[in-house]
Amino acid sequence: MGIVEQAIAQTRNLRSRVRRETPGFSHPNLEFFRGSILDRNAVKKAVSGVNKVFHNAAQNPLAKDVELFWSVNKGGTQIIADEAAAAGVEKLIYTSSSAVYGAPKSNPVTEDTKPNPGEDYGRAKLAGEIICKRAVKRHGLDVAIVRPRTILGHGRLGTAHILFDWIERGLDIPVLAGGNNRYQFVHSDDLAWACIAASNLKGFATYNIGAAEFGTMRELLQVVIDHAGTASRIKSIPMGPTVLVANVASALGLSP
Known part of the structure; x- marks a missing residue:
């Protein structure tokens, strides 16, 4: 997209909390906190004092563990939405999946296309979206839902x-x-930029994210x-x- 440089410039002034540990890596603008999204106390600690929460944690399809699809992708999202609302978080950005569309009856797919997931992973991610929408109505939490196409990039080949x-x-x-x-991918750098851009817009919205140019x-x-x-x-x-x-x-x- 030619906008990666903009994303880097925007992130220089962001202070982020990342719920994972990267051995041998450190950065003055990053504070590492390790915990499970299924641990409510850990999530409460992680979102405390944070303006924006980027919810990227998920059990991916390669695991083929139906129970984890639901406990992590639905249950974990419920905990994050609850604690983000309780902490007064300014914006929650939920990375969902284009798997919520299943096999669409027509193309191109747009944000107005009705979700119809065809397997448990897609259904669990859609359940996470529903949880986020409920948090908007019940708690006034500002949420952006991002639905990326298949993600490729450094460390993310699947x-x-x-x-x-x-x-x-x-x-x-x-x-x-x-x-x-025709098959559409999205580069991880462009997806990161899109998530940051979504975090800067006020009001609930859903975004489909994919490469602008793609072929067969x-x-x-x-x-x-x-x-x-x-x-x-x-x-x-x-x-x-x-x-x-x-x-x-x-x-x-x-x-x-």
Whole structure:
């Protein structure tokens, strides 16, 4: 987006509390506090005296732990919303997910598209959104909901690291039915900028965040292959049989 520099400039004057520890890292504008979002006392301590809370903690889909999806993504969000409201926090920015849309019936998806999650992760993230909206009505908490597309960036590759590994090794890359579906990602730096921008706007709002420019899956993978300079080739595989095998493998816990 060409706006990362603006995000860096804005964050220089921010004093943030991060609920995690990064070994060997320190910064004069950061205070590290370690705790679980399921620990109400820890959350109360973390948000005390804070103007803005960026709620980025979540149990992600790779864990495949349905119980944790709900306890962390719903229960943890309830605790954060409660304690943020009680502490008089100026703004809560909740990082949700585009998974709340499930498989939309039409494209493009907008903030007006009705959520219809198709699995537990998406349903739990939507439950977190509902909790935030209730906090707005009941406690007057100012909330921004951010729904990012698939996030890529330093330290945030998800399942994409498997494709990168295959390309590095020169293996062929399968795509479904030609790979001509358009797919939108978002870079972690741009998402961080968007969250900061949302924190500076007053009033409840929901934002979909994704790359301004994007193409088909085949085009995206070809760019990576060309950049790596390996012998990998993109090969199309049939949709029907592949989806059937993939669903069975996922149910058996055999797929990533």
